[in-house]
Amino acid sequence: MIANTIDQEIKQAMLAKNQAQLRGLRAIKAALLLAKTEKGSAEEMTEEAEMKILQRLIKQRKESADIYKQQGREDLSIIEEEEIAVISAFMPTQLDRAEIEKIIAQIIVSSGVNSVKEMGKVMGLANKELAGKADGKLIAELVKAQLA
Known part of the structure; x- marks a missing residue:
């Protein structure tokens, strides 16, 4: 879980008097705490939910x-x-454009989609597969380009 790591990193940033690091870490901690206390949230936050945040x-x-x-x-x-x-240091390594295109092509082939009208189906699968590894706008752009 990221929350435990964040607490340790905050302590280290405070000791090092690293203000930039401290601001970023505090922003993460605040967002995670807010998500945990939201109405209807689960007891334990999943890694996927943390990545979305x-x-x-x-x-x-x-x-x-x-x-x-x-x-x-x-x-x-x-x-x-x-x-x-x-x-970004807490995010998984971002894939490059060529790797994303290859994964999207595989998703399109495996799902049997062949028109832009069914883009939503491919987007759902692609977003699930590439969660945290690629930007949503880029995924949408590449899916649209490959289906067109």
């Missing part, structure tokens, strides 16, 4: 960093990018 945190920071860059606020953009690096 981390993906969401990274996506939020990427969007914020882009907005800051557009507004000429490099100082704030750098803070977001530092946090992205900290959070």
Whole structure:
């Protein structure tokens, strides 16, 4: 479970006075605590649920960093990018585009889908297979391209 690792990492970051690391770790801890206390959540959080939370945190920071860059606020953009690096360290290794394309091609063949109309079926299988290993937008883009 990531939560135990996060606590240890926070202690180390505090001792090292590493503010960027500390901000990222605290963001992860807060998001995990929030998810655990939400109404209808399970007692123990699955690894898949933790990965979804981390993906969401990274996506939020990427969007914020882009907005800051557009507004000429490099100082704030750098803070977001530092946090992205900290959070990404807890994610599984991201696959490259060629590997993702190969996996999607296999999913399309095995599911027997041959039209864009059935893209949802392939997306469901692809998202399950590639959870935490690839960006959702990229998966959708590649599935659409291969079905077209």
